[in-house]
Amino acid sequence: MKIAVTGGPGQLVLSMRERGPDMMHDVVAIGPPDLDLAIGDDEAVFAALCASFDGAGPDAIVNAAAHTAVDRAETEAELAFAINAHGAGSVARAAARLKVPLVHISTDYVFSGDKVEPYIEDDATGPMGVYGASKLAGETAVLAAGGDAAILRTAWVYSPFGANFVKTMLRLATGRDVVSVVADQFGCPTSALELADAAMTVVAHIRDRADPALRGVFHATGTGEASWADVAEAIFADSAAIGGPFASVRRITTAEYPTAAQRPVNSRLNCERLAAIHGVEMPDWRLSCREVTTRLVRSAAFLT
Template identity: 75%
Template structure:
């Protein structure tokens, strides 16, 4: 199956490119300058997507394009809404015109984080910052466009690519014996490689099956839950086992690490619906985190000529 994935070379886009052959798909990346959701019109977005595979056109679209700088979004809300809301609507309307199914990627930040249990798709949304509000607006724009779409909310994404928490921890451990990490925020760490598999499987289901239940909002995160401090500890353990840097984790409260944007204390998402309807259960985060950390350490050693 041919899949057009929107966005620059970020974690999910690169992960989909890597994982596509495993699932017998062909992924075509559609990003700047051809596709500019920050300032592009409906017509320019449609033209970029329509031209992806020449006259044949892709069989599905995954909209992974997003303004994901959570803190920076607080100071540049116009840009965040242009990409995450207006841009998402343009992609959805293009999908309608092309008569192509769409998988739209969203986030746990559409919730306030105050619920004590994992969030289900039926729970009321209530973003507390610009990033979450813009992503929620993108969900609504996708729905209002009437796209043949599934919306996947995910959380705490990490991968071998780009900037993410796992890579930050490894970098800090190079010259620190101890790293302070927040321990009172809980979520479901998600490998972008696992999310890529899920997004492409959902896309394939939309292409091959017309059942309305396959459409709508779904939660898609790694299995299991953790605090950020738990993830840091797992990263350091895996790194040490692979001969990489490690550090002690000092568990701190969110109040000790203030940020411009408020982080949800509870980012856990209940993925039961995705499993029941699409037959997808993402792997346990411990295993995926270990595999990616080990891979990163091996890549570092290879670059330095230390790998055996």
């Protein structure tokens, strides 16, 4: 299957390009300047997707393009909504015109974090900041486009690529004995490599089967839950075991680490619907995080 994945060379785009051949898919990334969702031009988006695969067009689309700078979004609301909401709608309308299935990547930030239990897909949304509000508007735009689409909400993404929490922790540990990490926010750490597999599986199911249950909103995260401090401790333990950098973790509160945008205290997502309907269940985050940590340490890629 020929899959066009939108976005620059970020975590999911690069993970899909790496994992695609293993799943017998030809993955092509389309991002700026060929595809710029900030412009808000439906025809330009449609033309860029049509031009993929040497003009043959894709068999399926995964929309990974997003303004993901959560704090910066608070002062870049117009740009965040242009990409995350209007741009997502443009991609969805293009997919509908091309008559190809679409998987759109969304986020845990569509929720307020006030719920005690993990969130299910039908829970009331309530984003706390611009980033979450723009992504929620993107979900609405994708579903309104009337195409063949599924939305995957994910959270706490890390990988061997781009900027992410695992890389940051390893880099900090090269110069510090103690690293302060927030311990009162909880979520489900997710490997972008595993998310790439999930996205490609879901989009293939939509292409091959007419069952309406395969469409709609799904949660897609690693199995298990943790605080950021828990994840940091796991990273340092796994790194130390193979001779990499490590540090002690000083557990702090959210109040001790103020940010421009509020973070949900509870980012845990219940992924039972994805497992029941698509047969997709990601591995325990500890295993996936160990694999990524090991890869980064052995390649020293966390230094760049």
